[in-house]
Amino acid sequence: MSAQLQPLERWRLLLGEAAHNELCGSSGTGEGGGLSAETLAMDRALEWLYGREGEGRDLLQRERSADLGASALSIPDWINQVHTLFPRETIERLERDAVEHYRITELVTRPEVLQRVQPSQALLEAVLHTKHLMNPEVLAMARELVAKVVQQLIEALAIELQQAFSGVRxxxxxxxxxxxxxxxxxxxxxxxxxxxxxxxxxxxxxxxxxxxxxARHLERWQIILVVDQSGSMVSSVIHSAVTAACLSRLPGIDTHLLAFDTQVVNLTDERSDPVELLMKVQLGGGTDIQKAMRYAADLIEAPRRAIVVLISDFYEGGPEHRLVRVVADLVAQGSRVLGLAALDQDATPAYDRAMAARLVEVGAEVGAMTPGQLAGWLAEVLRRNG
Known part of the structure; x- marks a missing residue:
């Protein structure tokens, strides 16, 4: 959740639409009636779950009777939204209510549901969010779906990497x-x-x-991907795993992959198997970016032939000046630091712009890229400095 809710907004979300005029007044215009876009999205997610109170019918019946309007959500869509919109303790409560009270268990307990769903990135994200709720049989089927989606992503990115890193004229x-x-x-x-x-x-x-x-004969380079595994970054986590797998196959490049929340996990040994890697990732938790960046700095062998790619929304949970200092030190020693607020096919980030600006001031480059654009950027850096 990127914004702090005001007391009236909290009460509005708790009491629902029936209390809107009393709390927010009748002067609001537009679909949200005075609510921000984020608060409105939170309200819809809560209504999708708690609005079924007393209806006496299960989720599948509800979804069959629903219309196709913009407010209709599928199970994967709802899971992905709540993991983006709410803090961790709220997510745990929502998931517990969904499974235990409303018996919304289709995605996590019913193999026949997984058999008929179409593999997609939205489904992959939902699986990563809920795999801790799955029994072994369902988890095995979910792993097969993850493998299909990951293979599709690898095949698409491999073509872009080949073009980016092919020989120059x-x-x-x-x-x-x-x-x-x-x-x-x-x-x-x-x-x-x-x-x-x-x-x-x-x-x-x-x-x-x-x-x-x-052919380009590159001297050995280190590329260190440092990935924020908070719930809102799940799409970037997926594409980081795929990118690391593809980069590790290129000659002359030593690829590392680190995932972090308040702790740092070195996933470099699993980079060649992104399916297994993704099934091990634990989404959610706090954020200590500077700790992850210091871990990355300790891995560097030749500073001027190292690129550190930080993939995060830049919302630092620890002292911000420590993050700025470690990035400044990396740049001063000759390493390239690229901060990506998003690494996915949309490249439409939501991030702490103030922190991103501070990192730019000390020499980092900050933006949002698709995996193919990142491949092109890396190839250009290596060519200019190879």
Whole structure:
């Protein structure tokens, strides 16, 4: 949860829509009636669960009778929303009420439900949020779904990595292998000027020239991915695991993967198996970013050939000046520090902009990227400094 609720907002969420006019007044305009977008989303998530009180029907019947309006939520959608919107203690209460009181157990206890669902990233995120509630049979089926989605992500990213890290054009040497992206227009023009027809004002191309490609021979680099495993960062956790798996297959690159909340877990040994890695991740908890960054700093062997990629919303739970100091020290020793507020296919982050600005002031680069964009950024850094 990124914003602190005001007392009236808390009472509004507790009492529901029936108390809206009494607490928020009737002057609010628009769909939220004066509520912020985040508070409105929280209200909808609570209504999805507690609004079924006394209805006397199970979730599947409720969902079959629901319309297709924007407020309708699937089970995975609801799980992912509450893990983004609420603090950990509230999430635990909501999950307990959902399973024990309202018997919303389809995703976590019914194998037949997992058999008919379509693998997707939304489902993968919901599995990661609720795997601690699953019995062994359901967990085994969930693992198969995770594997299918991860394989799809790896195949897509592998193509982008291959393009980013493929050989560069060698403009000093030409090849007979014709490829549009290797076409040397300037050299082709010079080589065929003698075939220019002044009467028809046309240049006849008798021979097109194409640049050859030379493989990049990179000196060894360290790339350290430092991933915030708070509930709101689940999409970035997934793509970080996939990215680490793909990068670890590239020659000349030593890839590390760290996950953190208030503690740091070194997942480097599991980076080649992102499915197993994701099933081990424990989402939620506090945030101690500086501790994770100091752990990363201790792994660096050659500072000027190290890149530390911090993937976090930058909401620091510990003293902020310590995080700023460790980033400043990394930059001063010649290491590159890239802070990503999101690493996923949407690259639309919600983060502490003030903290991000402080990190930029001491030399870090901050942004949001898709995994493919990160691959391109890394390839460009390695090429300029290789």
């Amino acid at each position: 060698n403009r000093r040497q030409h090849t007979r292998h014709a490829s549009a992206r290797n076409f040397d227009a300037a050299a082709t023009l010079r080589a065929n000027l003698k075939h220019y027809d002044p009467e028809r004002r046309r240049l006849v191309i008798e021979r097109a020239l194409f640049n050859s490609r030379s």
